[in-house]
Amino acid sequence: MNAVFYILAALTLAGGLATVLLKQLVHCALAVTVAFAGLALLFLQLDAQFAGFAQILVYIGAVAILIVFAILLTRGSELPKDGVFSKTWFLGLVIAAAVFAVLGWAVLASVSAVPQQNAVPSVTVRDIGIALVGRYVLPLEIVALLLTAATIGAVIVAMHEKERPR
């Protein structure tokens, strides 16, 4: 536990909180980008370079842009008249707090039972590539199929419906 971890954790959690609490949707998109960047830095801090850079590429490069596009296409920059929080916000808050209490209790009660090694794992991108086309080749193919289907599906769902011919 060093200072870098605390700074990155604070950055990530502040980004997440700002995402949930800010009123303007565009500000929320910016805040969630900060949270994604903080997570990518946490991955790098955990010696998972490949996952960290994949996080930057996929989340900051693609998902954040997608979110901004969706906000602009749905005119989300206009503030709604009756508030941004739902009528049952208190119930949602209670559920979230209860979930965090259970998760935190489970982590603190059981973490000493987990064997822990602190040596830095010596894993290169080459090892990851070999594992991807070796042991994990079937999940890789399935993910490729899923991404193709999701791309086509997203385009078809969001496409303008043509007028039906009479």
Next chain:
Amino acid sequence: MTTPLAGYLLVAALLFAIGLGGALVRRNAILVLIGIELMLNAANLNLIAFWRFGPHPEALTGMMFAIFSIAVAAAEAAVGLGLVIAIYRHTNTAELDKIDRMKG
């Protein structure tokens, strides 16, 4: 005194709770999707932390799980935001409590 693993797991739990709260509390469909993305990211942080501090990191299990999870989350975001845009085109709103056409 907490171990580094417990620190990362607590951060992930807090981020999950924040995402869950956002998904439950906000009225805009896009913010609900962002909350779901935050929850998926918290799960990824758990996977990477267990990969780093668990036994046999050279087997790459947790790392691979996180990478596939990132790919699935990207597909989910694309389809989800496409659905939000389609719903907005039909109902002219992205506020979830106004989309009640199927309410009995």
